[in-house]
Amino acid sequence: MTDSTRVRRGAGKRERLASAAARVLHEQGVEKTTLADIARAAGVPVGNVYYYFKTKDELVEAAIESHADGLKTLIAALERLPAPQDRLKALVRGWADQREVAARYGCPTGTLASELDKRADGLDRAIAKVMGALLDWVDQQFRQMGRTDSRELAVALVAAYQGISLLTNTFRDPALMATEGRRLEGWIDSLA
Amino acid sequence: MTDSTRVRRGAGKRERLASAAARVLHEQGVEKTTLADIARAAGVPVGNVYYYFKTKDELVEAAIESHADGLKTLIAALERLPAPQDRLKALVRGWADQREVAARYGCPTGTLASELDKRADGLDRAIAKVMGALLDWVDQQFRQMGRTDSRELAVALVAAYQGISLLTNTFRDPALMATEGRRLEGWIDSLA
DNA sequence: GTCTATATAGCGATAGAC
DNA sequence: GTCTATCGCTATATAGAC
Numbered sequence: 025m026t027d028s029t030r031v032r033r034g035a036g037k038r039e040r041l042a043s044a045a046a047r048v049l050h051e052q053g054v055e056k057t058t059l060a061d062i063a064r065a066a067g068v069p070v071g072n073v074y075y076y077f078k079t080k081d082e083l084v085e086a087a088i089e090s091h092a093d094g095l096k097t098l099i100a101a102l103e104r105l106p107a108p109q110d111r112l113k114a115l116v117r118g119w120a121d122q123r124e125v126a127a128r129y130g131c132p133t134g135t136l137a138s139e140l141d142k143r144a145d146g147l148d149r150a151i152a153k154v155m156g157a158l159l160d161w162v163d164q165q166f167r168q169m170g171r172t173d174s175r176e177l178a179v180a181l182v183a184a185y186q187g188i189s190l191l192t193n194t195f196r197d198p199a200l201m202a203t204e205g206r207r208l209e210g211w212i213d214s215l216a
Numbered sequence: 217m218t219d220s221t222r223v224r225r226g227a228g229k230r231e232r233l234a235s236a237a238a239r240v241l242h243e244q245g246v247e248k249t250t251l252a253d254i255a256r257a258a259g260v261p262v263g264n265v266y267y268y269f270k271t272k273d274e275l276v277e278a279a280i281e282s283h284a285d286g287l288k289t290l291i292a293a294l295e296r297l298p299a300p301q302d303r304l305k306a307l308v309r310g311w312a313d314q315r316e317v318a319a320r321y322g323c324p325t326g327t328l329a330s331e332l333d334k335r336a337d338g339l340d341r342a343i344a345k346v347m348g349a350l351l352d353w354v355d356q357q358f359r360q361m362g363r364t365d366s367r368e369l370a371v372a373l374v375a376a377y378q379g380i381s382l383l384t385n386t387f388r389d390p391a392l393m394a395t396e397g398r399r400l401e402g403w404i405d406s407l408a
Numbered sequence: 409g410t411c412t413a414t415a416t417a418g419c420g421a422t423a424g425a426c
Numbered sequence: 427g428t429c430t431a432t433c434g435c436t437a438t439a440t441a442g443a444c
Contacts, residue, residue, distance in 0.1 A: 052334060053247070053331070053334035055245070055247030055248065056247065056334055056335070058436085058437060058438085059437075059438070059439090060437080068410095069410075069411055069412080070411090070412095071410085071411060071412065071413085071439090071440085072409085072410055072411060074438095074439070074440075075409070075410075075411095078439090079438085079439080080437095080438070080439090129333075129334075130330060130333065134330075134382055135330055135334075137382065137385075137386045138322060138326075138327055138330045138331075138382060138385070139245070139330075139331070141321075141322065141385050141386065142244055142245035142248055142321075142327075143248070148386075151386070152386050152387060155383070155386055155387075156387070159383075176395055176396075176399065179380070179383060179392055179395070179396060180376070180380075180396060180399060182379070182383065183376060183379030183380040183382070183383050183396060184372070184375060184376055184379055185379065186378070186379035186382045186383065187374070187375030187376055187377065187378035187379025187380070187381075187382070188371070188372075188375040188379070189379075190326055190329065190330060190375070190378045190379070190382070191347070191351075191371060191374065191375050191378065193329075193330070193333050194329045194333065194340075194343070194344050194347055195344060195347075195348070200371055203368055203371070204368075204371060204372060204375060207368065207372060229427095250418085250419060250420085251419080251420065251421090252419085260428095261428075261429055261430080262429090262430095263421090263422085263428085263429055263430065263431085264427085264428055264429060266420095266421070266422080267427070267428075267429095270421095271420080271421080272419095272420065272421090
């Protein structure tokens with residue numbers, strides 16, 4: 025076995041643990057998820073987790089980074105569209121496409137933000153940064169549409185999504201998000 | 217000591233525990249709150265809690281009922297206003313008045329709903345019922361305003377509030393909710 | 409690098425004295 | 427009705443064999 029193979033193996037396990045953490049923490053919540061849950065989902069023995077992550081908090085941090093990466097990828101894809109209102113409507117449509125997940129577990133970022141705000145550690149600032157990045161990007165789109173109240177509109181749009189995610193989850197009804205998504209697309213058109 | 221005195225004492229402690237539970241569960245979250253936290257907040261010895269509530273879940277249930285009572289009282293006060301759009305705007309203004317609490321701990325009902333949805337027990341249905349009662353009332357107001365899309369609008373309004381509560385909490389910024397409150401009042405006027 | 413066994417601590421819940 | 431002492435379980439984290 026070469027040295028590089030061992031290194032790649034280690035990296036692979038670390039990534040498996042990080043992505044398993046992101047998924048399981050979303051589905052079960054931070055407090056109800058044990059290290060054993062994450063280890064099982066990643067196919068790694070419990071005690072071995074500590075070779076890659078010193079504490080549970082570090083696993084939560086890795087999950088947040090995973091969400092930050094996902095947002096970055098999403099934004100990069102949306103940037104290919106020429107008109108800002110089309111980019112925003114595509115964002116809304118993307119959210120609506122995830123309505124089944126939202127009905128079962130809520131918005132990955134929103135539920136995490138809600139839970140981490142109840143904790144003393146600094147992880148709530150990390151998830152706020154992710155939410156802030158989304159807000160900034162939406163703000164830019166409204167600004168490019170010529171709106172001077174772009175920040176207020178950005179807050180309203182992201183809040184509408186977070187709120188409908190919570191209601192969709194509370195009532196376990198994906199149709200709520202589908203309807204609200206259509207309403208928001210019409211609202212974006214009305215602002216152009 | 218008369219019998220009635222003992223009964224009143226018992227009832228008093230039960231109520232103290234229930235209202236302490238509602239407050240502490242909101243501030244710290246369900247999972248991070250211990251029975252010792254609630255007992256301390258109510259001024260009751262830990263072990264004695266079990267005389268009034270058999271399990272922690274029963275305390276959570278009592279907190280939900282406390283929120284349901286609060287909603288009932290709020291709606292009764294709003295019903296005194298003659299015009300439905302004024303009732304809805306007063307509702308929004310009431311939310312905005314609580315923005316400091318929202319910045320620190322989020323919406324009491326919303327954060328509870330988000331957390332309880334991650335649990336296997338039936339308490340998530342109880343909090344959904346409270347949220348449903350609010351939704352039904354808002355729906356009625358829009359209907360009285362002559363809107364045939366009253367349900368969709370009700371979902372949009374409550375979602376806007378839940379979402380802005382989450383953002384206000386995430387960024388610890390009460391101004392977000394103040395601004396969004398004004399925007400929502402203007403939106404309600406535009407629908408009349 | 410990998411995994412097992414276990415130390416340590418905290419919490420929900422109970423038993424039982426008063 | 428009230429309160430103390432404690433049981434039993436579970437979860438994070440570590441020690442150390444391999």
